[in-house]
Amino acid sequence: MIDVDIALSVADRSRRFDLAVRFATDAPFAALYGPSGSGKTLTLQAIAGLLRPSRGHIRIDGRTLFDAQAGVDLAPAVRRTGYLFQNYALFPHLSVRQNVAFGLTSWHRGRLSAQERERVQHLLESFDLATTAESRPATLSGGQQQRVALARALACEPQVLLLDEPFASLNPMLRQNLREELAEVRRRWGIPALMITHDVEDVLALADVAFIYERGQIVQQIGMHDASSRDMARIVLDGPLASDTSPLKQKLRKMLQASWSTP
Numbered sequence: 238m239i240d241v242d243i244a245l246s247v248a249d250r251s252r253r254f255d256l257a258v259r260f261a262t263d264a265p266f267a268a269l270y271g272p273s274g275s276g277k278t279l280t281l282q283a284i285a286g287l288l289r290p291s292r293g294h295i296r297i298d299g300r301t302l303f304d305a306q307a308g309v310d311l312a313p314a315v316r317r318t319g320y321l322f323q324n325y326a327l328f329p330h331l332s333v334r335q336n337v338a339f340g341l342t343s344w345h346r347g348r349l350s351a352q353e354r355e356r357v358q359h360l361l362e363s364f365d366l367a368t369t370a371e372s373r374p375a376t377l378s379g380g381q382q383q384r385v386a387l388a389r390a391l392a393c394e395p396q397v398l399l400l401d402e403p404f405a406s407l408n409p410m411l412r413q414n415l416r417e418e419l420a421e422v423r424r425r426w427g428i429p430a431l432m433i434t435h436d437v438e439d440v441l442a443l444a445d446v447a448f449i450y451e452r453g454q455i456v457q458q459i460g461m462h463d464a465s466s467r468d469m470a471r472i473v474l475d476g477p478l479a480s481d482t483s484p485l486k487q488k489l490r491k492m493l494q495a496s497w498s499t500p
């Protein structure tokens with residue numbers, strides 16, 4: 238169960254943004270969906286402990302990561318959240334093995350215990366990366382790079398995976414394959430995921446529930462398995478892809494618009 242109820246503000250000299258979101262879900266795969274600048278990344282950063290909310294709480298499986306009233310604010314390293322950054326953010330100067338080990342906090346102290354070395358090796362093997370373990374990320378395919386990023390995110394034995402637009406800037410063919418791979422990994426490891434996306438196809442292919450963001454708030458929650466045509470129309474037509482012109486999305490738009498306008 239992911240239980241989030243937080244408010245926070247960020248500001249620089251000229252602007253200020255207020256986030257106030259509340260959701261609780263036990264869905265295995267939840268999408269945070271909405272226009273650019275609506276507060277999705279700030280939400281993930283707050284869950285990971287990279288930003289401190291001014292009020293509220295964050296609980297995962299009953300474990301409190303943050304509670305303003307009770308004065309609980311766990312450090313990012315002990316929150317057990319597996320963060321998969323946009324475009325994976327692999328370290329180009331580190332080998333695949335070192336990138337995966339980076340997910341373990343002790344790596345930063347400069348040495349891994351025998352048990353941790355074993356865990357890294359196990360992750361490399363599970364993700365079919367053992368033969369590329371000493372290579373640099375740039376020499377890997379897109380799929381292999383995603384697997385390195387996932388292995389790194391899983392190294393800390395997370396209670397939740399936080400995925401920030403995992404497929405942004407990938408070509409459509411690769412996207413499709415990587416969606417399947419991500420779904421399979423998530424199932425195999427049995428870890429719930431929160432995924433930011435701008436792509437309605439990610440929501441349709443992966444999400445059990447979608448939280449629709451607008452201007453720092455969640456304005457709707459849509460259960461994807463029993464979504465009505467009106468809900469679906471909202472996702473496609475009112476979402477950030479309303480002006481998308483790809484043929485598949487245009488077709489879907491027409492279909493949904495028709496079903497939406499049928500009494």
Ligand SMILES: Nc1ncnc2c1ncn2[C@@H]1O[C@H](COP(=O)(O)OP(=O)(O)OP(=O)(O)O)[C@@H](O)[C@H]1O
Pocket residue numbers: 247248249252253254271272273274275276277278279280
């Ligand atoms: N440190 C900061 N100082 C000031 N404003 C910030 C700061 N961090 C984020 N913002 C602003 O907060 C708003 C929400 O940002 P956020 O990154 O959460 O949006 P998002 O929904 O994830 O967008 P995208 O989908 O484009 O990544 C944006 O207007 C952003 O410019």
